[in-house]
Amino acid sequence: MHLRGHHWSRAAATAALCLLTGTAVVLHQQASTGSAPKAEPATGTPHAGHIMPEAVPVAVTTAAPLPRTGWTATADSTADSSHSADQVLDGESTSSWKSGGGAMPHSITIDTHNRIALSGLTYMPSDGANGRIGQYRVQISDNGTTWSANVATGTFGDDDTVKTVTIGTTVTRYVRLTVLSEADNRVSWTSAAEINLLGGTDPALPRTGWTVTADSQETVKQSGAAINAIDGNTKTMWHTAWSSTAPKPLPHTFLIDMHKYQLVSGLAYLPRQDTSKNGNIGSYKIETSINNQLWAPQAATGKFVDKQTAQTVTFPSELARYVRITALTEAGNRGQLSSAAEFNVLGRDNPTLSRTGWTVTADSQEMVKEKAPATNLLDGNLNTIWHTQYSPTTTPLPHTLTINMGKVQAVGGFVYLPRPPANSNGRIGTYKIQTSVDGSTWTNRITDGTFADSPASQTVLFPPVDAKYVKLIVTGAAGNRGQVTSMAEVNVLGASGSVSPKRGTWSAPVGFPLIPVAAALLPNGKVLTWSAYAPDTYVGGDGLRTLTATYDPATGVVTQRTVAETGHDMFCPGISVLPDGRVIVTGGNSNTKTSIYDPQTDAWTDGGDMTIGRGYQASVTLGSGKVFTIGGSWSGPVGGTGTNPHKAGEVWTVDQGWHALPGADVTPMLTNDNNTLGDTRKDNHAWLFAWKGDRILQAGPSKKMNWYTVDGDGSVTTAGTRGGDDAMNGSAVMFDTGKILTLGGAPSYQNSDATADAHLVTINDDGTVSSRQVGSMANTRTFQNSVALPDGKVLVIGGMNYSVPFSDDTSVLNAELWDPTSEQFTTMATMTIPRNYHSVALLLPDGRVFSAGGGLCGTGCATNHFDGQTFTPPYLLNADGSAASRPTIEDAPSALANGASFTVKTDRAVTGFSIIRMGTATHSVDTDQRRLSLSPTLGSDGTYKLTIPADPGVAVPGYWMLFALDAKGVPSVAKTIHIGG
Numbered sequence: 017m018h019l020r021g022h023h024w025s026r027a028a029a030t031a032a033l034c035l036l037t038g039t040a041v042v043l044h045q046q047a048s049t050g051s052a053p054k055a056e057p058a059t060g061t062p063h064a065g066h067i068m069p070e071a072v073p074v075a076v077t078t079a080a081p082l083p084r085t086g087w088t089a090t091a092d093s094t095a096d097s098s099h100s101a102d103q104v105l106d107g108e109s110t111s112s113w114k115s116g117g118g119a120m121p122h123s124i125t126i127d128t129h130n131r132i133a134l135s136g137l138t139y140m141p142s143d144g145a146n147g148r149i150g151q152y153r154v155q156i157s158d159n160g161t162t163w164s165a166n167v168a169t170g171t172f173g174d175d176d177t178v179k180t181v182t183i184g185t186t187v188t189r190y191v192r193l194t195v196l197s198e199a200d201n202r203v204s205w206t207s208a209a210e211i212n213l214l215g216g217t218d219p220a221l222p223r224t225g226w227t228v229t230a231d232s233q234e235t236v237k238q239s240g241a242a243i244n245a246i247d248g249n250t251k252t253m254w255h256t257a258w259s260s261t262a263p264k265p266l267p268h269t270f271l272i273d274m275h276k277y278q279l280v281s282g283l284a285y286l287p288r289q290d291t292s293k294n295g296n297i298g299s300y301k302i303e304t305s306i307n308n309q310l311w312a313p314q315a316a317t318g319k320f321v322d323k324q325t326a327q328t329v330t331f332p333s334e335l336a337r338y339v340r341i342t343a344l345t346e347a348g349n350r351g352q353l354s355s356a357a358e359f360n361v362l363g364r365d366n367p368t369l370s371r372t373g374w375t376v377t378a379d380s381q382e383m384v385k386e387k388a389p390a391t392n393l394l395d396g397n398l399n400t401i402w403h404t405q406y407s408p409t410t411t412p413l414p415h416t417l418t419i420n421m422g423k424v425q426a427v428g429g430f431v432y433l434p435r436p437p438a439n440s441n442g443r444i445g446t447y448k449i450q451t452s453v454d455g456s457t458w459t460n461r462i463t464d465g466t467f468a469d470s471p472a473s474q475t476v477l478f479p480p481v482d483a484k485y486v487k488l489i490v491t492g493a494a495g496n497r498g499q500v501t502s503m504a505e506v507n508v509l510g511a512s513g514s515v516s517p518k519r520g521t522w523s524a525p526v527g528f529p530l531i532p533v534a535a536a537l538l539p540n541g542k543v544l545t546w547s548a549y550a551p552d553t554y555v556g557g558d559g560l561r562t563l564t565a566t567y568d569p570a571t572g573v574v575t576q577r578t579v580a581e582t583g584h585d586m587f588c589p590g591i592s593v594l595p596d597g598r599v600i601v602t603g604g605n606s607n608t609k610t611s612i613y614d615p616q617t618d619a620w621t622d623g624g625d626m627t628i629g630r631g632y633q634a635s636v637t638l639g640s641g642k643v644f645t646i647g648g649s650w651s652g653p654v655g656g657t658g659t660n661p662h663k664a665g666e667v668w669t670v671d672q673g674w675h676a677l678p679g680a681d682v683t684p685m686l687t688n689d690n691n692t693l694g695d696t697r698k699d700n701h702a703w704l705f706a707w708k709g710d711r712i713l714q715a716g717p718s719k720k721m722n723w724y725t726v727d728g729d730g731s732v733t734t735a736g737t738r739g740g741d742d743a744m745n746g747s748a749v750m751f752d753t754g755k756i757l758t759l760g761g762a763p764s765y766q767n768s769d770a771t772a773d774a775h776l777v778t779i780n781d782d783g784t785v786s787s788r789q790v791g792s793m794a795n796t797r798t799f800q801n802s803v804a805l806p807d808g809k810v811l812v813i814g815g816m817n818y819s820v821p822f823s824d825d826t827s828v829l830n831a832e833l834w835d836p837t838s839e840q841f842t843t844m845a846t847m848t849i850p851r852n853y854h855s856v857a858l859l860l861p862d863g864r865v866f867s868a869g870g871g872l873c874g875t876g877c878a879t880n881h882f883d884g885q886t887f888t889p890p891y892l893l894n895a896d897g898s899a900a901s902r903p904t905i906e907d908a909p910s911a912l913a914n915g916a917s918f919t920v921k922t923d924r925a926v927t928g929f930s931i932i933r934m935g936t937a938t939h940s941v942d943t944d945q946r947r948l949s950l951s952p953t954l955g956s957d958g959t960y961k962l963t964i965p966a967d968p969g970v971a972v973p974g975y976w977m978l979f980a981l982d983a984k985g986v987p988s989v990a991k992t993i994h995i996g997g
Contacts, residue, residue, distance in 0.1 A: 073250045075358040075825040076220050076284040077328040078878045079135045081212035082128075091115060091124045095205065101125075104211040112142035114207040115195075122206045123194040126213065127160065131189050131479075133216030133330075136182040139172070139193070140210040147207035148174060151196035151573060152527070154181055156188040158479040163192065170527020170883060171565075171574035173551060174199035182525050182883055184848040185216035185281075185364075187479050217330055218281045219850065220360040222828040223248075224772070224795040224817055227273045232256040232264040232354075242270065245356045248818025248826035249767065253288045255295055255355040266346065268354040272339040272361060273308070279429075279475070279509070280304050280339060282330040282362035283316075287347075288355045289324060295355030296322050298347035302329055304336035306473050310437065312336065313468035322347035330362070334475045335431050335507070358825065365830060365846040367510040368431065373422040376506070380404040380411035390417060393506045401435045403442055403502040415501045417488040419508060423896050424453050424484045429477040429509030430462075432488075435502045437471035442502025445469070446492035449476065451483035458487060469494035480511035517893035519845040520831070523886040529576045530563045531882055532869035534591060534938035535856040536599045538615040539975045539992055543567045543858060543866055546579075548587035548605060551882070553874040559606040562586040569860050569886065582622045584609040587872075590635030590645045591936040593944045595973035595996050599936065600643055600668070603630040607652035610668070624673040627666050628652060636704035636712060636943040639968030641996075643668040644712050644726055647682050647699030655695050662686070663699055667726040677730025684732055687718045687742040689764045697765040703748040704943045705756060707779060708969035715756055715777050717743045721785055735785040740773045745819060745853075745939070747802040749810055750946035753970060754779035757790075757810050757834060760797035762819040770798035770817050774834065774841070790839040795828045801857035801940055803865050804947040806930050806979035806987035807891060810834040811844070813867045814851030822873040824850040831887060844890075849881055856937040859945065861977050861990040864888050891985050903980050903988045911994045914973070915966030919959045920952075920980065922988070928952065928981040929962055931993070933974060946972070964995055971995050 084105050091101035093116030101124055103111040115122040134156065141148045154168040167183040191213055195206040223246045233254060234240030240255030256268050287296045302316040316331040339361050343354040371394050378390040381402060388403035405411045421427075434443050449462040461478040468474065486508050490501045510516075531552060532545035546564040549557030561580040567573075579586075585605035592600050599613040600623055607629030612621050631651020635643050646665035649655055655662055665680030686698040703716040712724040713735060719742050721735040738758060746761020756777040762768035772792040779785055793812060800815025811833055817826035827850035832841045847867065851857070855870040868884025871877060894900050907921040920929070929952055935945035948971060952960040960980075965971040973996025980988040 072820060072823060073286060073289050073324070073357070074326050074823070074878055075250060075286045076360050076362070077326045079214040079217050081138065082132060082215045086129050088127050088129070089113070089124060092122050093118060099207070104208050107210070109140060109209045112207050112209045114142070114147060115205045117205045119204060120198070121194050121196050123192055124208065124211070125190060125192040126211065127190050128213070129189070131158070131187055132213065133185055134183065134188055134191065134213055135185045135216040136180060136214040137191065137193065138212045138214065139179045139181070139208055141176050142207040142209045145174070145200070146203045147205055148172070148199035149195050149206055149208070150174070150199040153194045153196065154183065155192045155194070156186060156479070157190040157192070158188055160190045164480070166524050168525045168527065169572050170525070171529055171576070172199060172527065173529030173576060180882070181527055182849055185218050187477055217328060218362045218364050219829060220284065220825070220827065221274070221278055221363050222795055222817065222830065223826060224828070225275050227275070229271045230254060230256070231269045234258055236260045240355070245270070245359045246272070248816070248820070250286060250289050250357050250825070253355050253357045256353050258353060263352040265352045266343060266354070268343045270341045270343070270356070270359065272359065274337055274339070274361065277306065277335055277337055277366045277368070278361070278363045279333050279365070279367055280336045280361055280363040281333040282328055283339065283341065284326055284328045284360040284362060285320060285356060286326045286358040287324050289357050293322060293348055294350055295353035296320070296347035297343045297354055297356065298322070298345035300344060301342040302331070303340045304334045305338040305340070306336055308338045310472040311340070312472045312474065313470040320347060328362070333363070333477050335366070335368070335473060360825070367429070368507045369421070369425065369427070369510050370516060371507070375420045377418050378402060378404070379416045382406055384408065388502070393503060396505070398433065398504050399436060401502050401504050404500050406500055410499050412499045413490060413492065413501070415490040417506070419486045419506065420455070421484055421486070421508065424482050425897060426480050426511035427451060427483050427486060427508050428480040428511040429475060430486065430488065431473060431475050431507040431509065432467060432503060433473045433505040434471050435504050440469070440471070440495070441497060442500045443467070443469055443494035444490050444501060444503070445494040445496070448489040448491065449478070450487040450489065451481055452485040452487070453483055455485050467494060477509070517895060517897045518890050519843065520890050520893070521845055521888045522847045523888070525848055525883040525885050526567070526572060526574065527883050528565050528567070528574055528868065529882070530565050531854065531872045531880055532565070532856055532884060533587065533854040533872050534589065535858055535868065536591060536593065536936040537858050537860070537934040539597050539934065540615065541569065541861045543569065544599070544613065545856070545868065546586055547872060549585045552872060552877070552880050554587040554605060554872055555874065557585050557605065559583070559585045567884065569862070569866065579620050581620045582609065582611040584611045586611060588631045588650060588939065590630070590633045590648070591938060592635045592637045592643050593934060593936060593974050594637060594643070595641045597975050597994070600635070602626060602635055602645055603633060603648060604651060605631065607631050610674070623668070626674045627676040628663060630663065632700040632939065634702040634704050634941050634943055636706050637972055637974065638706045638710045638712070638726065639708070639972055640710050641670060641973060642710065642726060644704065644724065646680060646724070647685070647702055649696045649699050665724060665726070665730055667730070677726060679728070679732070680724050680726070680730030681732050684720060684722045684734065685714050685718050687744055689742070689744065691764050691767050697744065700765065701745065701939050701941050703758070703941070705750055706969055706972050708967045710969065713779060713785065715748050716758055717746055717761055719743070721777070736787065738777060738787045739775050739789055740771065743771070743773070744768070745798045747800055747812070747940045749802045749804045749942070751804045751808055751810050751836060753948050753965070757802070759802050759812055760793060760800055760815060762798040764819070766819050766821055768819045770796040770815065770819060772796045776839070791841060793832050793841050794843050795830065795832065797828055799852040799855070799940055800828070801851070801855060801867065801937060801942070803857050803859050804932060804945055805859065805889060806863055806932065807981055807985045808836050808930065808947065808949060811865055811887065811889065813857045813865070813887070814855055816852050821853040822871065822877065822879055824852060824879045827852060833889070847885055847887070849883060849885065850879070851881070852879070854939070858935045858937055859932060859977070860886070861992065863892055863979070863987045863989070891987060900986045902986050903982050905978065905980050905988050905991045908978060908991045909993065912964050914964055914968045914971055914996055917961060917963045919955070919961055921959045922980050924982065926960070926980045927983050929960070930979050930981070931971070931976045932979070933972060933976050968996055973997060
């Protein structure tokens with residue numbers, strides 16, 4: 017995992033930076049066993065009923081600052097000679113660069129004088145508030161002249177802590193930080209005490225579907241099976257056999273089969289985590305292969321230290337399916353044993369570009385003695401080859417091979433597969449690689465490369481560049497065997513992971529001054545986010561405030577604000593949007609409090625106390641405008657007291673506030689959580705869906721589904737069983753009228769294997785509920801988020817294979833897209849940053865999806881993610897990756913009553929319409945979002961007549977996004993409409 021989003025105080029910066037190169041720990045919530053139910057916390061002690069964190073071993077080490085020897089820095093301006101740009105590289109926090117006082121922007125550029133693998137940077141503000149960086153952007157360059165588009169943007173918090181910017185790992189020489197504004201617009205100049213560049217380590221690849229084998233494993237006296245090393249549970253381990261027979265002598269081998277090609281760049285090893293060190297690996301060899309037969313020549317060798325900390329080995333990236341670890345010695349020379357708690361493979365998703373429509377030409381090819389044209393390189397047959405002419409005469413070196421990809425696209429590497437190993441003639445030795453957009457002007461990407469004299473596939477990376485043509489110039493033969501060149505297959509790599517438009521694309525990360533743990537889409541298209549009383553932790557506050565930040569997707573600007581008006585720490589709350597667009601936030605750290613945000617006035621007001629304290633509850637807005645909430649034993653009393661023995665439901669109305677519903681018993685929806693957190697988890701994060709007659713369907717996470725009502729004392733009746741097991745921290749979304757897709761989750765809140773299950777839950781016309789399993793996700797996931805898209809498909813983002821709060825150990829970086837027609841999932845593009853516990857996702861009015869957050873586990877925690885990314889779904893992209901032409905809604909009402917018919921005018925013919933209620937999200941729950949499809953009737957004047965569902969339990973009053981879709985499924989930008997009274 018990368019180090020992301022750390023906010024250290026300047027006084028603690030030196031100590032915190034030590035975490036970058038040593039052992040990091042993440043935190044999860046752990047209750048003390050055998051404790052009695054806690055009493056309601058007294059006012060001013062909001063954490064009295066909370067579960068405190070404990071350390072969990074990290075299975076992948078964090079990125080570290082790169083050595084700055086020989087680096088130089090330049091700036092657009094300096095205030096004077098004592099504040100020169102090179103002060104940011106001197107290691108002294110008391111010295112600083114200070115720009116001149118001219119108008120923003122100001123910029124500082126670091127030249128590493130080498131090509132480095134980069135994954136981010138850290139910025140330490142100078143002493144004093146003036147000059148702190150507010151808005152920023154980061155760009156990279158390989159030549160100092162041509163600069164990339166922004167690889168990161170964002171806003172730093174206005175404080176003296178060290179800030180971290182994360183980007184996807186890339187190879188570059190120059191890094192430029194441009195300051196767009198001062199943090200509080202106090203002055204027109206900017207400053208920085210220190211800037212570090214973080215060494216690029218690719219993230220851990222998701223391990224779903226992987227298999228492993230070992231030459232030895234212990235299965236008699238302990239569970240030491242090989243599979244334990246990729247299960248995500250750091251308490252289990254692989255151990256070589258020792259009880260039933262004499263230990264197999266070293267070396268020992270451990271083979272990982274990923275079952276698909278990945279761009280592999282490293283391996284992380286976490287030794288066993290119990291009290292013994294037996295079997296800790298000492299000297300090792302790590303190899304990669306595409307076929308488990310030919311192993312890449314660049315094997316990584318070294319020696320692990322005899323400690324329990326995660327240790328990471330990086331090596332030049334190779335396209336591979338198999339990774340083999342050979343343990344050569346035991347770290348403490350304690351015997352002939354090997355063991356491991358976890359192995360993670362680092363890398364990126366298979367980035368080979370599609371070769372459809374490509375052509376390839378060579379300056380020479382053999383066609384007399386054998387048919388070996390250059391076209392063989394694109395036929396997918398590993399036994400056919402291109403060979404330069406040797407009959408009747410030999411064409412001398414250098415030889416050139418030119419690939420025409422048919423269109424300009426981002427490229428970042430080259431994969432060379434030599435001819436089959438039986439014959440080594442023609443293997444490439446030295447080479448150059450050039451690219452061009454027009455086939456006339458060529459730019460060197462690799463000028464002095466050398467391939468190893470090996471029959472195995474070999475991979476070359478270079479900084480991303482747009483190109484239509486890629487040229488390989490062979491200047492020397494491997495082994496100096498002659499003047500011929502041969503090759504079996506050639507592939508070109510995308511910039512970083514797949515860039516196929518069919519998989520969508522992710523934006524550069526946008527930095528936030530806090531970790532977005534909760535979020536709400538506002539009617540103006542902006543996104544309101546918040547963390548807790550602090551930007552990076554929920555523990556230790558006084559319960560009197562919440563830090564918020566508002567993100568404007570149109571401008572990329574993030575603005576920060578502290579909310580103290582309501583005396584409410586709004587971490588881990590219930591969230592619902594009222595019919596008038598106000599956002600009601602309930603409980604959490606301040607577990608009885610209610611706060612209401614009005615986006616029209618940008619004001620927060622007190623909404624009155626709930627009848628019982630709650631945290632990790634869910635709430636939902638009903639057709640009547642009432643708000644129902646239930647459960648939430650994370651905060652406040654565990655299981656409730658008095659007339660609410662199990663934290664029964666309660667209801668809020670605009671005139672009367674909160675009213676207890678003792679008949680809305682939570683017992684039927686409790687999960688079977690089997691870990692030590694027990695009752696504090698069984699009533700968390702209910703999947704609540706408003707329906708007709710002010711009824712609420714609780715569709716999960718328990719496999720038992722129930723109907724709740726709010727009249728009188730409330731009631732609960734069974735709605736049947738969803739199927740599968742309980743699905744804590746899974747997700748559910750209504751993607752069409754009465755149709756709910758439920759996704760993933762785990763039987764228990766933590767320390768539990770996630771599932772890939774998906775179920776279609778349908779609310780039938782007669783009020784009954786049916787459920788059936790549909791195609792499974794490609795990855796098991798828990799802590800993920802799911803979002804309904806305008807075309808009725810459902811996007812699944814983030815999550816992990818094994819449920820551990822505050823961990824990125826088994827993160828899933830590929831999004832997935834579910835199609836309601838085929839009921840199958842398609843793997844989407846890879847995001848840069850893991851999104852697990854405490855992450856959010858929301859549909860934006862332009863049809864993209866915002867994803868952010870994760871962490872909130874305190875200073876120095878390796879899984880704090882102070883940023884967000886935006887996903888562009890495939891429906892917004894043409895086949896060549898360019899933006900698709902979109903229909904436009906030219907005229908539509910801005911307010912409609914339930915049951916109203918209305919007319920919509922578009923700029924072109926469309927085939928469908930949908931409305932999606934503006935969402936809220938926290939802890940994988942979004943009870944506000946729902947999508948309804950609207951059937952259009954085409955009028956004689958070319959306009960479309962639509963009708964809003966009459967029942968407010970279906971079209972719940974509030975703000976919705978109206979989308980028009982053309983015949984290709986391309987959506988318009990949404991028209992915001994208000995439905996209901």
